[in-house]
Amino acid sequence: MKRILVKNLYNEVNNEVCIKGWVHKIRKLSKVSFLILRDRTGLIQCVVDNNVDIKDIKLESVIEIVGKVVEGKNKISNVEIQVEELRVISKVQEELPIEVNKEELDVNLETILDHRVLSLRHEKINSIFKIQSIIAQGFREYLINEGFTEMFTPKIVSEGAEGGTAIFKVKYFEREAYLAQSPQFYKQMMVGAGYERVFEIAHVYRAEEHNTSRHLNEYVSMDLEMGFIEDEREIMKLETGILKHIMLKLTNECKDLLDTCHIELPKIKETIPSITFSQAINILEKEYGKLCEEGDLDPQGEKLICKYAEEKLGSEFLFITDYPRKKRPMYTMPKDKEFTHSFDLLFRGLEITTGGQRIHEHSMLKENMIYKGLNPDNFTAYMEVFKYGMPPHGGLAIGLERLTSQILGLKNVREASLFPRDRTRILP
Amino acid sequence: MKRILVKNLYNEVNNEVCIKGWVHKIRKLSKVSFLILRDRTGLIQCVVDNNVDIKDIKLESVIEIVGKVVEGKNKISNVEIQVEELRVISKVQEELPIEVNKEELDVNLETILDHRVLSLRHEKINSIFKIQSIIAQGFREYLINEGFTEMFTPKIVSEGAEGGTAIFKVKYFEREAYLAQSPQFYKQMMVGAGYERVFEIAHVYRAEEHNTSRHLNEYVSMDLEMGFIEDEREIMKLETGILKHIMLKLTNECKDLLDTCHIELPKIKETIPSITFSQAINILEKEYGKLCEEGDLDPQGEKLICKYAEEKLGSEFLFITDYPRKKRPMYTMPKDKEFTHSFDLLFRGLEITTGGQRIHEHSMLKENMIYKGLNPDNFTAYMEVFKYGMPPHGGLAIGLERLTSQILGLKNVREASLFPRDRTRILP
Numbered sequence: 001m002k003r004i005l006v007k008n009l010y011n012e013v014n015n016e017v018c019i020k021g022w023v024h025k026i027r028k029l030s031k032v033s034f035l036i037l038r039d040r041t042g043l044i045q046c047v048v049d050n051n052v053d054i055k056d057i058k059l060e061s062v063i064e065i066v067g068k069v070v071e072g073k074n075k076i077s078n079v080e081i082q083v084e085e086l087r088v089i090s091k092v093q094e095e096l097p098i099e100v101n102k103e104e105l106d107v108n109l110e111t112i113l114d115h116r117v118l119s120l121r122h123e124k125i126n127s128i129f130k131i132q133s134i135i136a137q138g139f140r141e142y143l144i145n146e147g148f149t150e151m152f153t154p155k156i157v158s159e160g161a162e163g164g165t166a167i168f169k170v171k172y173f174e175r176e177a178y179l180a181q182s183p184q185f186y187k188q189m190m191v192g193a194g195y196e197r198v199f200e201i202a203h204v205y206r207a208e209e210h211n212t213s214r215h216l217n218e219y220v221s222m223d224l225e226m227g228f229i230e231d232e233r234e235i236m237k238l239e240t241g242i243l244k245h246i247m248l249k250l251t252n253e254c255k256d257l258l259d260t261c262h263i264e265l266p267k268i269k270e271t272i273p274s275i276t277f278s279q280a281i282n283i284l285e286k287e288y289g290k291l292c293e294e295g296d297l298d299p300q301g302e303k304l305i306c307k308y309a310e311e312k313l314g315s316e317f318l319f320i321t322d323y324p325r326k327k328r329p330m331y332t333m334p335k336d337k338e339f340t341h342s343f344d345l346l347f348r349g350l351e352i353t354t355g356g357q358r359i360h361e362h363s364m365l366k367e368n369m370i371y372k373g374l375n376p377d378n379f380t381a382y383m384e385v386f387k388y389g390m391p392p393h394g395g396l397a398i399g400l401e402r403l404t405s406q407i408l409g410l411k412n413v414r415e416a417s418l419f420p421r422d423r424t425r426i427l428p
Numbered sequence: 429m430k431r432i433l434v435k436n437l438y439n440e441v442n443n444e445v446c447i448k449g450w451v452h453k454i455r456k457l458s459k460v461s462f463l464i465l466r467d468r469t470g471l472i473q474c475v476v477d478n479n480v481d482i483k484d485i486k487l488e489s490v491i492e493i494v495g496k497v498v499e500g501k502n503k504i505s506n507v508e509i510q511v512e513e514l515r516v517i518s519k520v521q522e523e524l525p526i527e528v529n530k531e532e533l534d535v536n537l538e539t540i541l542d543h544r545v546l547s548l549r550h551e552k553i554n555s556i557f558k559i560q561s562i563i564a565q566g567f568r569e570y571l572i573n574e575g576f577t578e579m580f581t582p583k584i585v586s587e588g589a590e591g592g593t594a595i596f597k598v599k600y601f602e603r604e605a606y607l608a609q610s611p612q613f614y615k616q617m618m619v620g621a622g623y624e625r626v627f628e629i630a631h632v633y634r635a636e637e638h639n640t641s642r643h644l645n646e647y648v649s650m651d652l653e654m655g656f657i658e659d660e661r662e663i664m665k666l667e668t669g670i671l672k673h674i675m676l677k678l679t680n681e682c683k684d685l686l687d688t689c690h691i692e693l694p695k696i697k698e699t700i701p702s703i704t705f706s707q708a709i710n711i712l713e714k715e716y717g718k719l720c721e722e723g724d725l726d727p728q729g730e731k732l733i734c735k736y737a738e739e740k741l742g743s744e745f746l747f748i749t750d751y752p753r754k755k756r757p758m759y760t761m762p763k764d765k766e767f768t769h770s771f772d773l774l775f776r777g778l779e780i781t782t783g784g785q786r787i788h789e790h791s792m793l794k795e796n797m798i799y800k801g802l803n804p805d806n807f808t809a810y811m812e813v814f815k816y817g818m819p820p821h822g823g824l825a826i827g828l829e830r831l832t833s834q835i836l837g838l839k840n841v842r843e844a845s846l847f848p849r850d851r852t853r854i855l856p
Contacts, residue, residue: 003656005575020656020819022622022817023817038622040622040623040624040625041575060816060817062818062819089819089820090788090789090817090818090819090820091817092815092816092817093815093816094815094816096816115812117617117620117621117812117813117816118621118812118816120618120621120622120623121621121622126622126623129577129579129623130577130623132580133577133578133579136578136580137568137572137578140565144565147433147468149557149558149561150564150565151557151846152560152564152631152648152828152846153846153847154646154847154848154849154854155583155631155646156596156607156633156645156646156854157854158854158855168584168598168599168600169598169599170596170597170598170599170607171596171597172596172854173635173637173851175854177854179598186846189544189545189856190545190548190846192545193544193546193548193549193554194450194466194468194548194549194554195468195548195554195557195558196467196468197468202630202631203580203582203583203630203631205584207601209601217584218582218583220580228431228448360518361518362521381855381856382856384545384546384856387520387521388488388520388521388522388524388545388546389450389451389488389489389490389518389519389520390490390518391448391490391517391518392517392518400580418579418580418581418582418614419581419614420582421582421584426582426584426585426586426600426603426605427586427809428617428809428810428812
């Protein structure tokens with residue numbers, strides 16, 4: 001007998017059907033029992049006569065039920081199942097370490113992550129990753145429509161793209177290699193290879209020692225790069241379009257999931273407000289008495305400037321532009337001596353994007369490497385493209401877990417990573 | 429002035445336009461010169477009067493042209509540009525190491541890969557990766573439509589999934605970790621977490637020492653896993669649907685690119701023929717006098733059995749099923765004592781997919797680990813899910829570079845990898 005998904009049962013009133021899924025709840029009364037079955041599409045109440053023996057069935061077992069669909073108002077749905085046969089497909093063998101059928105999963109994050117497979121069965125936690133998959137698809141859809149080509153670039157690399165020491169080493173046969181901190185070099189190379197517009201959604205690796213609620217050592221980066229731009233403003237405009245498309249897609253495809261998580265999506269203005277880095281520093285000092293360390297917005301600074309943007313500029317998103325050269329990587333296009341053609345996008349108190357225009361002239365790139373204390377000889381493979389005709393270009397990267405986390409109001413970016421990797425965790 | 433893409437110029441006859449791109453070819457005559465400009469959408473002939481000085485413009489420079497679109501039959505298009513202004517955006521500074529404007533790029537693979545950014549500008553090589561991106565999108569589209577959820581699982585892992593020693597080590601802070609050989613454990617865990625149907629397109633890592641035309645040490649794996657199946661036949665049926673959808677999408681969206689590469693797409697039968705592993709071994713011996721080492725089809729065996737499938741079964745695709753237990757990983761569902769519920773898919777002489785039903789019972793999994801000489805204590809995080817209700821399930825993985833390579837008739841799988849990683853290459 002063919003399995004019917006829970007979401008399609010309303011179509012089967014008075015029919016005999018077969019359903020399969022996990023035992024979500026059992027409530028025993030004197031004459032009947034109510035068993036709630038869960039599949040990937042939802043919950044359904046099943047009425048079990050006492051002539052069917054269910055006393056050995058534990059919560060979260062996988063079962064198959066054959067029964068008749070009848071109309072019946074209950075809290076979950078307008079239909080229910082009168083059980084005729086019930087078969088256990090896979091038994092639960094041990095006491096469940098967490099209770100996944102509660103409205104709120106009242107355990108700490110470490111326990112949630114230790115028992116990831118079980119915690120993912122909880123409705124609200126399950127929804128996070130269905131929503132995340134829609135976000136990623138929205139990013140792709142929008143860019144494909146704008147003439148971008150999807151690419152797959154190596155994560156085992158011989159050069160670090162972002163500088164610094166935060167790079168994982170890999171033993172690559174006789175040699176040492178690294179895990180890519182970003183696809184930066186490759187996406188620029190692909191622009192120069194004639195694709196002009198490219199994107200990639202893939203893992204990147206940062207061997208940062210600190211354990212914070214905002215960082216992961218392995219995360220999913222939604223990267224794009226675009227040729228023949230005037231300056232970074234075009235990239236910012238493109239990002240505005242991407243985010244609008246993602247919100248529209250979430251509205252259209254995830255209404256139930258968003259309701260489950262009590263989420264209101266952010267509104268995005270026609271043009272997202274934008275202030276320069278220097279303005280941001282001034283505003284923080286004047287409005288909030290907050291002093292920032294030279295050339296950087298710390299987490300508290302990001303929160304306060306977002307508060308300012310929401311209250312004074314009416315936007316949950318804020319672009320900050322014109323970052324100082326000292327604080328941006330060597331490939332960033334300078335803007336006069338001190339600043340750069342670069343931007344960050346902050347959303348609800350957190351940086352979710354770094355982007356900007358890149359240097360496309362070989363000699364300028366070489367000079368900027370030296371300015372940043374780097375040796376151009378270490379970047380020969382990357383630099384080749386700049387000798388053979390490279391258009392002006394720029395791009396950005398959006399952290400998928402951060403964007404998910406901020407949309408859903410999660411407290412820790414780990415909650416938006418299926419199996420997070422941090423300073424101490426590589427399991428499960 | 430707004431840039432117009434080459435593909436849209438037919439719409440602009442008699443208008444003044446701005447186009448940007450690379451200098452593909454220059455032919456100088458006594459009174460005029462012909463310059464062919466290339467952008468991401470195609471080639472266009474530009475007619476340059478001798479009053480515009482182009483003697484210093486080298487091939488592959490990036491230029492901007494303002495001019496009038498006129499009708500004019502030439503080999504490339506029905507329109508051409510009468511150049512009014514020409515500006516060099518980015519100069520070529522060195523002699524080009526390869527000639528990218530030839531019909532065939534007559535250099536060896538090492539040179540192609542050494543100068544990857546330039547070789548990618550060659551029309552035929554460029555097309556490979558546009559086609560590859562459509563293949564990946566076709567895989568996703570079909571599965572999303574079938575109720576699958578896209579997932580992003582970690583590539584830094586603490587346990588090897590595929591067994592053997594072919595695993596790269598990463599220094600993970602104070603500890604040792606590995607690069608994932610496949611998302612196998614995670615996709616099974618996600619089925620058990622209630623998503624039931626999941627897929628991922630991401631890199632996997634195999635530290636295999638041999639350098640062959642069929643292997644990469646880092647490749648893109650298109651993975652899926654599906655719960656509540658009867659047996660591996662459902663997965664084979666799903667794969668047939670995926671491949672048909674990919675071919676249809678290529679036909680609809682890549683006709684020009686396929687013509688450029690002189691490619692005829694394979695026809696896929698309603699049901700792809702299927703033979704057991706034992707039958708394959710017998711056929712090879714009887715028909716071709718080919719003896720296989722116990723329990724394996726070697727590359728020559730794969731080629732011959734595909735020849736057989738094409739000639740006798742009328743199909744370029746062939747499923748081989750019922751592989752011996754000895755040759756399949758520990759998570760494979762056994763079928764009696766000797767064989768398994770597993771399959772490979774061969775296409776034009778090469779294995780492009782491995783798949784099958786997996787074990788979903790904790791005790792059977794434990795026994796099978798011991799049978800395979802593994803210690804179950806090393807897999808505790810993976811095994812947890814099997815204690816708490818796990819449906820019958822199965823899945824497969826398609827190598828993206830191999831599928832691309834076989835569709836396009838490439839000789840070496842490296843040709844279908846943007847920046848391949850092999851025994852000796854980690855650059856560019």
